[in-house]
Structures are given as structure tokens and as C-alpha cells.
Amino acid sequence: MKVFVSFSGGKESTLALFQAMRMGLEPQFLLTMFDTKGKRTRGHGLSMTFLEAQADALGIPLLYGKASWNTYEEVFKGLLKGLRAQGIEGGVFGDIYLDEHRQWVERVCSQAGFRAFLPLWGWAPERVYREFVSNGFKAVIVELCRKRLPESLLGRLLDEETLGLFANYGVDPCGEKGEYHTVVIDGPIFGKRIEITGTRLRRRGGRSRLEIIDFIVRAK
Secondary structure (H helix, E strand, O other), rough: OOEEOOOOOHHHHHHHHHHHHOOOEEEEEEEEEEEEOOOOOOOOOOOHHHHHHHHHHHOOOEEEOOOOOOOOHHHHHHHHHHHHHOOOOEEOOOOOOOHHHHHHHHHHHHHHOOOOOOOOOOOOOHHHHHHHHHHEEEEEEEEEEEEOOHHHHOOOOOOHHHHHHHHHHHHOOOOOOOOEEEEEEEOOOEEEEEEEEEEEEEEEOOOEEEEEEEEEEEOO
16 A cells, blocks of 8 residues: 655654565655744754755655644545545554544544554564664654753663663653654665764753754765
């Protein structure tokens, strides 16, 4: 079945893509939602140029929408309508256990005539984390909540040592409660790897974010 993948640029959506390919699904597009100006992604605050670099490295075209939180569902459904016309029949999502997310995904996909696939659903967060790392994916922390994690973890690579730090701080291993966000820079399904060469620290409220301002895409 030809599918699109709801893609944030982070670890869960990337692992969901990986699992979907293992299941025999055929990803045709990465679907990402940006703010109304198209400058930053809604979830992780990543730039259009960085998402395009990830899509190029994965060899899957990027499809995007621009929306406020109030118009998010309307714009998302509009994108699905266009995909349906191109013969896409399913959507892949990286949700793990938040019921309200699953309910939204299944409702919106059903209304648009799509089958929803959640290949990571029901996995323990620690399993998701370990599966991601053990399969050779590389991701760095680009945003976090300062009340839950120290700002010094920004830019840190996800590995076994980082998992131990999360346990010490008492946070969800996958940051499902908003503790942190990541960006994926390499992995087994990447034809190229991305090297982040320049960042800028941004603080807003109780959150800190590394804004990626320079990066290099390298052959593997």
C-alpha cells in the first residue's frame, strides 16, 4: 500500500517510517506541518531547509502545509485530499501511547478515506528508544523543558548513557510529555548524513531550543 508518513524530523516519526518500510508499506511522501509563514515546523521548530535536507537524505519527497493551531486540522485534511487523488491510501504516524493523539489520527484519516498505521503504538517508551538507537539511528536533542532537564543536554546525542540520564531525572525516555524533542541526522534508511555545524540558543518561557542555522549534508 502506498502511504504518507506524518514526519516531524524527530525520532518517533523516523522510527515509524522505518517500521512501515519493514511492514512492506510504500512511503511516497513525508508530510510536515509548518507555522503560518512556513518558517518553522509546528512540533519541533525546524526550518524548511532542514526538513528538505532530511527528505533528500531519506529519498522521499517532502509535502508540507502551513497552519495555525486553529486551522491545523483543516489544512491537514486538505493535504490528505490531494494525496488521495494521487493514489495514496494510508498514513503512518509515530504515536506511542497518548490516546488523544490516536483518536485524532484515526478520526481524521477515516474522514479522508485513509487507513491509519501506528507501528509503534503500545510499545514501552524505553523499547522505542532502544530500538531507535540499536538500529543505528542518530539523533540529537534540540529542545527541552528546563524544569525537567538541564539546558546542558541540548545538542546531546541519543545513546545508552543519555537514556540513563533521563532515568536519573525521572522523565519519559521518549519525552512524550514534552520533556524534550530531537532531530534525526542519520540512520540505516538515510542515503546521506547531516552534520549540524551551527546553532543558536533560544529561550521561550520554560523551554530552551537549539535553532539550527548551519548544516552540511555529506555522502555516506
